[in-house]
Amino acid sequence: xxxxxxxxxxxxxxxxxxxxxxxxxxxxxxxxxxxxxxxxxxxxxxxxxxxxxxxxxxxxxxxxxxxxxxxxxxxxxxxxxxxxxxxxxxxxxxxxxxxxxxxxxxxxxxxxxxxxxxxxxxxxxxxxxxxxxxxxxxxxxxxxxxxxxxxxxxxxxxxxxxxxxxxxxxxxxxxxxxxxxxxxxxxxxxxxxxxxxxxxxxxxxxxxxxxxxxxxxxxxxxxxxxxxxxxxxxxxxxxxxxxxxxxxxxxxxxxxxxxxxxxxxxxxxxxxxxxxxxxxxxxxxxxxxxxxxxxxxxxxxxxxxxxxxxxxxxxxxxxxxxxxxxxxxxxxxxxxxxxxxxxxxxxxxxxxxxxxxxxxxxxxxxxxxxxxxxxxxxxxxxx
Numbered sequence: 001x002x003x004x005x006x007x008x009x010x011x012x013x014x015x016x017x018x019x020x021x022x023x024x025x026x027x028x029x030x031x032x033x034x035x036x037x038x039x040x041x042x043x044x045x046x047x048x049x050x051x052x053x054x055x056x057x058x059x060x061x062x063x064x065x066x067x068x069x070x071x072x073x074x075x076x077x078x079x080x081x082x083x084x085x086x087x088x089x090x091x092x093x094x095x096x097x098x099x100x101x102x103x104x105x106x107x108x109x110x111x112x113x114x115x116x117x118x119x120x121x122x123x124x125x126x127x128x129x130x131x132x133x134x135x136x137x138x139x140x141x142x143x144x145x146x147x148x149x150x151x152x153x154x155x156x157x158x159x160x161x162x163x164x165x166x167x168x169x170x171x172x173x174x175x176x177x178x179x180x181x182x183x184x185x186x187x188x189x190x191x192x193x194x195x196x197x198x199x200x201x202x203x204x205x206x207x208x209x210x211x212x213x214x215x216x217x218x219x220x221x222x223x224x225x226x227x228x229x230x231x232x233x234x235x236x237x238x239x240x241x242x243x244x245x246x247x248x249x250x251x252x253x254x255x256x257x258x259x260x261x262x263x264x265x266x267x268x269x270x271x272x273x274x275x276x277x278x279x280x281x282x283x284x285x286x287x288x289x290x291x292x293x294x295x296x297x298x299x300x301x302x303x304x305x306x307x308x309x310x311x312x313x314x315x316x317x318x319x320x321x322x323x324x325x326x327x328x329x330x331x332x333x334x335x336x337x338x339x340x341x342x343x344x345x346x347x348x349x350x351x352x353x354x355x356x357x358x359x360x361x362x363x364x365x366x367x368x369x370x371x372x373x374x375x376x377x378x379x380x381x382x383x
Contacts, residue, residue, distance in 0.1 A: 005048075007126075008122050008123060008126035008369050008370060008372075008373050009104060009109055009366050009369060009370075011044075011122045011125060011126055012102070012109050012114065012118060012119055012122035012364070012369060013102035013104070013109060013111075014040070014102070015037065015040070015041075015102075015113065015118040015121065015122055016100060016101070016102035016109070016111035016112065016113055016114055016118055017100050017101070017102045017111075018036050018037045018040055018100075019031040019032070019036070019092075019099075019100055020032075020033065020034045020036065020037035020087050020088050020089055020113070021033075021088070021089055021090070021091060021092055021112070022088040022089065022090060022091070022149065022151040022152050024151075024152040024153075025091060025152070026091055026093050027091050027092070027093070028091045028092040028093025028094070028095075028099075029091075029092050029099075033061050033062050033148075034062050034063065034087040034088050034146075034148040034149075035061050035062065035063060037087045037146075038055060038063050038064070038065035038087055038146055038148070039065075041065050041067075041087065041121070041125070041146050042055065042065045042067065044125055044129075045065075045067035045069070045125070045128070045144060046067070048125075048129050048132065049067070049069055049125070049128045049129055049132050049135070050069070050132060050135070051067035051068055051069045051128075051144070052067065052068045053065065053066065053067045053068075054066050056159065056160070056163070058148055058149065058155050058156050058159045059148070059149070059155065062148045062149065062156075063148060064145055064146060064147055064148055064156050064159065064160055065087065065144075065145070065146040066143065066144070066145050066146075066160075067143065067144040067145075068142075068143050069128055069135050069142040069143065069144060070135040070136050070138065070140070070141055070142045071141055076141070078139055078140055078141050079139070079140050079141070079169045079170065079315070079383060080140070080141045080143070080167065080168045080169045080170075081140045081141065081142050081143070081168070081169065081170055081171075081172070081315075081380070081383070082143050082144075082145060082168040082170070082171040082172070082338075082344065082346075083124045083142070083143070083144045083145070083171075083172050083174070083376070084144070084145045084146075084147060084157070084160075084171055084172065084173045084174060084334060084338070084346075085117045085118075085120045085121040085124060085146060085147070085173070085174025085175075085350070086117055086146065086147040086148070086149075086150030086151070086156065086157075086174070086334060087118075087121070087146040087147065087148055088148055088149055088150055088151050089112045089113040089116070089118070089151065090112070090116070090151050090357075090358050092112050094360055095112065095360050095361070095362075096360045096361050097110050097111070097360075097361045097362075098110075098111065099111055099112035100112065102114075104366065107365055107366055107367065108363040108364065108365050108366065109363060109364050109365075109366060109369065110361065110362070110363045111362065111363075112362055113362070114352075114356070114362050114363050114364040115176045115352040115353065115354075115356035115357050115359075115362050115363065115364050116175070116176055116352075116354070116356070116357035116358065116362070117150075117174045117175055117176065117350065117357075119176065119350070119351055119352050119364040119368075119369055119372070120174030120175065120176060120350030120351060120352070120372065121146065121174055122369060123174075123350065123351050123369055123372030123373045123375075123376055124144065124174060124372075124376055125144075126373045127372075127373045127374075127376035127377040127380070128142070128144070130373070130377055131377060131380060131381075138380055138381070138383065139383045140380060140383045142380065143168070145160055147160060147334055150333065150334050153302070154304065154333075154334055154337055156334070157173075157334035157337040157338060158337045158341055160338070160342070161337050161338050161340070161341035161342030161344065162341050162342065164342060164344075165341065165342045165343055165344075166342070166343045166344070167342075167344075168338075168342075168344045169315070169344075169345070170313070170315040170344070170345050170346070171335065171338050171344050171345070171346035171347075172319075172346075172347060172348075172349050172350075172376075172379075173333055173334050173335040173338070173346055173347065173348045173349075174348070174349075174350045175333050175348040175349070175350050175354070176350050176351065176352035176353055176354050176356065176357060176364075177327070177329070177348055177349050177350055177354065178351075178352070178353055178368075179323075179324055179349060179350070179351055179371065179372065179375050180324050180325045180326070180327045180349070181316060181319050181320065181324045181325065181326050181327065181347050181348075181349050182307075182327055182328065182329045182333075182335070182347055182348040182349065183307070183308075183309045183310070183311055183313075183316055183326050183327075183328075183347045184235065184237050184238060184271065184306070184307055184308045184309065184328045184329075185238065185306060185307045185328055185329040185330070185331060185332050185333070185335075185336070185348075186238055186241075186268040186269055186270055186306050186330065186332065187268070187269040187274055187278075187303075187304050187305045187306035187332060187336065188266070188267070188268060188269070188302060188303075188304045188332055189266075189267040189269060189278065189279045189280065189300060189302060189303050189304070190264065190265065190266055190267075190300070190301045190302035190303075191264070191265040191267065191279070191280070191283065191298060191299065191300050191301070192262055192263070192264050192265075192297075192298075192299045192301055193215065193218065193219075193262065193263045193264075193265065193296055193297065193298060194260065194261070194262045194296065194297035194298075194299070195211045195212075195214040195215040195218070195260070195261045195262075195295065195296055195297075196211055196259060196260055196297075197209035197210050197211035197212075197214055197257065197258060197259045197260070197261075198257070198259055199256055199257055199258065199259035200256075200257045201255065201256070201257075202253075202254065202255035202256055202257060203255070205257050207257075208257035208259070209257070209259075210257050210258060211250055211251075211258045211259055211260050211261040212250040212251060212258050212261045214261065214295070215248075215250070215261045215263060215296070217290075218263075218287070218290075218292055218296055219245055219248075219263055221286060221290060222243060222245065222265065222283075222286070223243075223245060225286065226243060226282060226283065226286050227242075227243055229282055229286075230242060230243055230267075230273070230279070230282070233269075233270050233272045233273035233276065234270065234272065235270040235271060235272055235308075235328075237327075237328035238270055238271075238328045238330075239270075240270065241267065241268060241269055241270045241272075241273040241279070242267070242268045243265055243266065243267050243268075243279070244265070244266040245263060245264075245265055246264045246265065246266050247262075247263065247264040248261070248262070248263045248264075249261070249262050249263075250262065265283075267279035267283075268330075269306050270306060271306045271307075271308035273306075274305065274306050280298075280300060280303075283298065284298070304332045304336060304337075305332075305336040305337060305339070305340040306332070306336060307332070307333075307335050307336040307339060307346070307347075307348075308339075309335075309339060309345050309346060309347055311326045313345050315345070316347060318379060318382050318383065319347070319349060319379060321382065322375060322378050322379060322382065324349065324375075329348070329354075331354065333348050334346075335347060335348050349375075350372060351364065351368045351369055351371055351372030351375070352364045352365070352368050352369075352372075
């Protein structure tokens, strides 16, 4: 395999050319799912790096790929380190370049996943390959896990965290962070509120019950009273918790009193808010306080966790000693599930910029990819 792959850039080109589009929503591709990418990664880990490889099928045809690169002896006190990018990408719909071309031009590698997050994955894999003859001698038990489904709901990392709870001392999740250490980020909670009424002719609205006007005072209280409460849950890195009323849907015709109205809310939780019961707890208290708890339906469609790994963590300190900076992020990733469900201290750290993720002409600089290889290798050697 390595006779054809003579550089991390060549490895990233190969990964880009294997479609692994998340099937949810509008993938923009007839080929979806992570199976082919996971299979290639597993083969590389096994044949090029000497890893023991297994596959955990999280959903039909959508596995996590796991490679154990080195193991300690019985009673070993070597730290157990996990490297964990995700194998899926977002939709390729609307891209202005060949999403699976992997072209190298102007010092950049172009294609879907180049930045998010096959570039990070290629850097990790190539660092393992460069260290293949020394892995057993490093002061670490090294495992790689390629997670499926990160772009929608993170079922891959949730499955892994629950199955391997407490079995790792530290995890580096692959995301494009310009090789800074994202040790904290907000969680995201999407909530749908529903008010129901009674339809009737618009000429006699007094005979019905208008679901839209029933929901309006609730939304006003959320936009004022609840927004003020959220602002009190501040984080020194991330700022305060927020809410956005993103959608309102109600009614079928102008001359019909609407019997249903829904609104979609986007909460961004700080770690401080999550520790105090979360956005759902504050929302429930608001509805109860105003007497709306029985009349307004509440459904959480997305509930992702915030991340808050202390900068004082010794492995974070090792990363910082290599020149990285501790930062927060407005987005969320698999690291939060490893921490929340798996009791695994985790951060996100990888080459490239999040500004290139999900773009119509996604790319990663070759020099950034090579810097990522060097950074991961130096981290393992520094342990």
